[in-house]
Amino acid sequence: MIKPLIQHPIVQRIAAPLILGFLFLLIWQLSFQQLEVPVYVVPKPSDIVMALINQSSLLLGSLLVTLKITLLAFACAVIIGTLIAFLFVQSRVVEACFMPYAILFQVTPIVAIAPLVIIWIQNTTLALVVCAMLVAVFPILTNTTLGLRSVNKGLLNLFQINKASRWQILMRLRVPNALPYFFGGLRISCGLALIGAVVSEFVAGAGGTSAGLAYQILQAGFQLDLPLMFAALFLITCTGLGLFLLMSLLSRVFLSKWHESEQA
């Protein structure tokens, strides 16, 4: 009776990893309880849950700040990345001129630019958004450019034979063709936007009302409040996971009818 249950795909894909995770937490909890490891060295799962509950208002406020910066940066990255991609496919010369500089931005670590951006832009939120956007924009730009470019040669000939205008080729051929690439870019980019937001928060170290989760981690570090640190970390992970799942869902909604990547 047990064997067929294990072989069931839903059990394998969802239940099995969940059980593993639960076992891990259980062993963590029990062994550290037994060994009486001090909470400022390694907190037990129960300590982290307590921190989440006790400091919920503080953490929730910070979560909203980080979420706001991440989402704004992500939105800007999508808009700017897509626009530049459209510009790039209009002419090879434009792409050849600008691509090296786009790469230059990408390879420069954001932590290195962040202090400069923070000096230049007085508004902390805006500064953080710009930093995070700079990290997130690149995958959208490259993926969308690739997707707009890599159209089937035969289909392009077909459009040409039917005297399609540049606009028709763009909207009816290049854009639909780029969608799978674009969604691939979104999935990478949403995670990068979060990383960018957290890293630039570290650099800015802004407290008060604009204190995000990264600031809470820094503060908790200074105070050796490890349960709070883990709680903030947990929320950041949840945010990243939520964004990724949302992008996967979007991709599925738009591509499930025709693209191989979304076939069962």
Next chain:
Amino acid sequence: MNSVLSVDIPTTSNFVTPMIMVRGVEKTYPNGTHALQRLDLNIAKGEIISLLGPSGCGKSTLLKMFADLEQPSAGQVRWNGKADIQSQCKMAMVFQEATLMPWATIEENVRLPLDLRHIAKSLSKEKVLDALKAVGLDKFAKAYPRELSGGMQMRASLARALVTEPDLLLMDEPFGALDEFTRHKLDSDIRKLWSERDLTIVFVTHSIYEAVYLSSRVIVMGARPGRVIADLEVDGPYHRDESFRTSESFIKQCSHFSELLAQASGGQDHD
């Protein structure tokens, strides 16, 4: 290489302006590949003609020139005596692959040429249905390309070519990737379509059997450089069916074309 066969231009075209006239056409690519060597050819209205030859003989290049997708390095192509294809004929093309838009349904794919011409949906709807019926796909209008077999995808591609009611249909090795049964069926369907409609068809193939079965005339081409080796009428009934495939005349003509091709390659290996 030693046997140079003369190219006969059919006498009929001396009186009527041919639909496609090729004069002294050459094609040399920037990398030095000599794709086509000085070529003269007439295709009359209403012909169903095959360009037969090994890969690299420039038959697809020539077809692309007929579609105005490729320009000759020298010489000229004329449609009904004019240099402008647009004003002279309604042309449609079927490619080696079905080249359907994977994100669109079969119906939307077939409607594309009409959409690109800004024809109202109310008008195009019936045309699309007619085209789908002509290739036997009317039940699959709402399906996506990936849901169809290779042969059905090719049929959809054919419907897309027919929807504009072209008078010139160019086909570039359209059934090369299909299994033999499907291929035979589609060849018969093409022949039938041609006999029912006012169509001129130029069909590129590397299959001798396909060329002989389909065509009223076969142009045999040789490779390196691409050139015309022979230009022959096919002796066969107007309405053709499976019995023609097994007839003595069919087999005799096929072996004749086979010899011509072997002679042309002159013992050189070609792929």
